[in-house]
Amino acid sequence: GENVEQHPSTLSVQEGDSAVIKCTYSDSASNYFPWYKQELGKGPQLIIDIRSNVGEKKDQRIAVTLNKTAKHFSLHITETQPEDSAVYFCAASTGANNLFFGTGTRLTVIP
Amino acid sequence: DAMVIQNPRYQVTQFGKPVTLSCSQTLNHNVMYWYQQKSSQAPKLLFHYYDKDFNNEADTPDNFQSRRPNTSFCFLDIRSPGLGDAAMYLCATSRVAGGSEQYFGPGTRLTVT
Numbered sequence A: 001g002e003n004v005e006q007h008p009s010t011l012s013v014q015e016g017d018s019a020v021i022k023c024t025y026s027d028s029a030s031n032y033f034p035w036y037k038q039e040l041g042k043g044p045q046l047i048i049d050i051r052s053n054v055g056e057k058k059d060q061r062i063a064v065t066l067n068k069t070a071k072h073f074s075l076h077i078t079e080t081q082p083e084d085s086a087v088y089f090c091a092a093s094t095g096a097n098n099l100f101f102g103t104g105t106r107l108t109v110i111p
Numbered sequence B: 001d002a003m004v005i006q007n008p009r010y011q012v013t014q015f016g017k018p019v020t021l022s023c024s025q026t027l028n029h030n031v032m033y034w035y036q037q038k039s040s041q042a043p044k045l046l047f048h049y050y051d052k053d054f055n056n057e058a059d060t061p062d063n064f065q066s067r068r069p070n071t072s073f074c075f076l077d078i079r080s081p082g083l084g085d086a087a088m089y090l091c092a093t094s095r096v097a098g099g100s101e102q103y104f105g106p107g108t109r110l111t112v113t
Helices: none
Strands: A004-007 A010-014 A019-025 A032-038 A045-051 A056-059 A062-067 A072-077 A086-092 A105-110 B004-007 B010-013 B019-025 B031-037 B044-050 B053-056 B064-067 B073-078 B087-094 B108-112
Touching: A004 A086, A010 A019, A019 A086, A019 A105, A032 A062, A045 A056, A045 A062, A072 A086, B004 B087, B010 B019, B019 B031, B019 B087, B019 B108, B031 B073, B044 B064, B073 B087
Parallel strands: A010 A105, B010 B108
Antiparallel strands: A004 A019, A019 A072, A032 A045, A032 A086, A056 A062, A062 A072, A086 A105, B004 B019, B019 B073, B031 B044, B031 B087, B044 B053, B064 B073, B087 B108
């Protein structure tokens, strides 16, 4: 089955700096890659996703890049703010099964 | 305009006492999922319904059951909760199964005493 690895497990950045979280996946048939943000005591919230027919997608301060050849994808957050502090999960799906989640990254933005 | 609603948000039950968690959705999505999430871990899929078709993950304990009486509602029944079942239980929905955006509810935190 699919195996998704996520790094780093914790990340601290100064407010205003950029944050990058990386994930790799094992199943070359995976074609859908969402990112979720989970705040303390809340459910995961979908923040951005990308499908395998594109290499990059951007939504304001958030961007995701996908390298199908290398089987990795990354989340980029620019101009970080304290409210970006949360746990971020990447996930992968082949479209024929359900989501396989990474192990999560705890992001702390230091004011 | 809540889309995926879970009740209660916090549930305390006694060891071995059956408990039911509920989820409802206003998105009219075909698929509903139940996940278990323990502290500092990723959500773990327990099972999902595609319409009325029930799909159980291979490693989901028999202690966990689910019901979906209609499109909007789905229930998680834990027949005999153990201390190891204390966790956050997340309900999610998607329009179709696999490769589709999943929308999560706020979760129910279950404590077993």
